[in-house]
Amino acid sequence: MSGPTAPAGPVGAPGLELRELECFLVLSEELHFGRTGERLYVSQSRVSQLLRALESRIGARLVDRTSRRVRLTPLGEEFHASLRPAYDALRATVEGARTAARGIEGRLTVGFQGTADDWIMRAIDAFHARHPGCATQIVEIPLCDPFGALRSGAVDVAVTLLPVAEPDLVLGPVFSAQRQTVALSVRHPLASRASLSAEELAGLPLIAPDGPAPVYWRTAQAPLATPEGRPVPAGPRVSTLQEGLTLTAAGRGGMLLCRPTADYHGRRDVAFVPVTGLPDSVLGVVHHAARETARVRAFTAAVREVTAAGTSPRPRHRPDTANGEARHGR
Structure with a gap:
């Protein structure tokens, strides 16, 4: 050493x-x-x-x-x-x-959950335009562990679902507020509905991320009660989004996802029904308080610039993730 x-x-x-x-x-x-x-x-x-x-x-x-x-x-x-x-x-x-x-040089590693949406890809484009000497690597972080890669140093910044209430992490810009849907097996009695109210989730087991995600974060993604306090059964816990969708297709429960992710991960055996009365699903850019670098600050600035423009990007087609590029969602 x-x-x-x-x-x-x-x-x-x-x-x-x-x-x-x-x-x-x-x-x-x-x-x-x-x-x-x-x-x-x-x-x-x-x-x-x-x-x-x-x-x-x-x-x-x-x-x-x-x-x-x-x-x-x-x-x-x-x-x-x-x-x-x-x-x-x-x-x-x-x-x-x-x-x-x-100038900003080296490599910046950005973590995402599920898929990386156009807000993030536009931010990366803006970052590269300003700092061509800095390479950006995009890696997926597990749905069940939104903060672990930041703490281990595997990623420099992470784009995660809110809420974020970790004393050692810093929440930067938040963006991409999206209406929520519930994923259901096409065989489920509610799958043919045009929409559901949040109160109609009572009695429907919700599939949730597993640990090591903190309890407050997991329950935000799969509430245990409706806004009026009616209990919502706990469904299976999963490590990845694909595990959740597979269990959904098998009829093991429903899974809350934002609209862009529902569109991105559409499949014939799963229906995505809009839900009214729930808070929007929101993303945030997070970094470790002890590892704030010039690269992290520059990327955060790029995200703020893109989100401040206020124009919602159009959905892209599914990318080739084998080349290290991916789109975001939840």
Whole structure:
């Protein structure tokens, strides 16, 4: 594991060298002079020299060293706790300036559930037009785990169904409010109806996403009660949209989907009946609070620009997902 790297130079107090702070931080992690030297590409004696210089400037010992162990003094522990966030903030500031100087580059990975609709594809087009040096990868995230890929770092941003109430995640622009339909087997008595009221869902088992999606999110996609409080039976839980549609076709329950997804995933053995009296299905762009980068901010800005235009895109035909492109829906 490589240690922090930065050029030597004055930082704040007169005569204070960044290299000394860098050496102290790495030593605080390794608690070994030899390994610290290896990470910093300097000799063990140079590590000792840098530490002594820092302690001399502070006026107290920061590290206790014996023949058996190396450990931080109480003052060293306090100094490390204060120094680490300040050092990381300084590095982030420098990196931000470098990014601004050379433009948005690298790769941005966007996660979606089910299919990626034209709002997102237009946002990606706008992002590429502004930042041609940044490649965009589009990947599907499981219906049953809307936030896991963000937490693992598998995606930089995710387009997920609302609500989002996660303390470590940031909800950006919301868009694509769509009327809901209920997917039913064509053999179901309600399948021939032109529309249903939300109260008519009472008694109909609703197929819901499974965990690890949080309970509040799952119940938003498959309510346990109608707006007037009548109970709605819990149906099977599924991991993917296709599992849900397959169980729907088999008559195991109904599944709430927005209108564009119903149009996109139309099949002969499933009917999609509009439902009145339910909140619209809404999407949001989400990223991890600890991983907000210039790429993430630029993509979020592109989504805001596209949604602010206010023109609903026309539905596209089903894409070739084998090439890494997909359309969105739920």
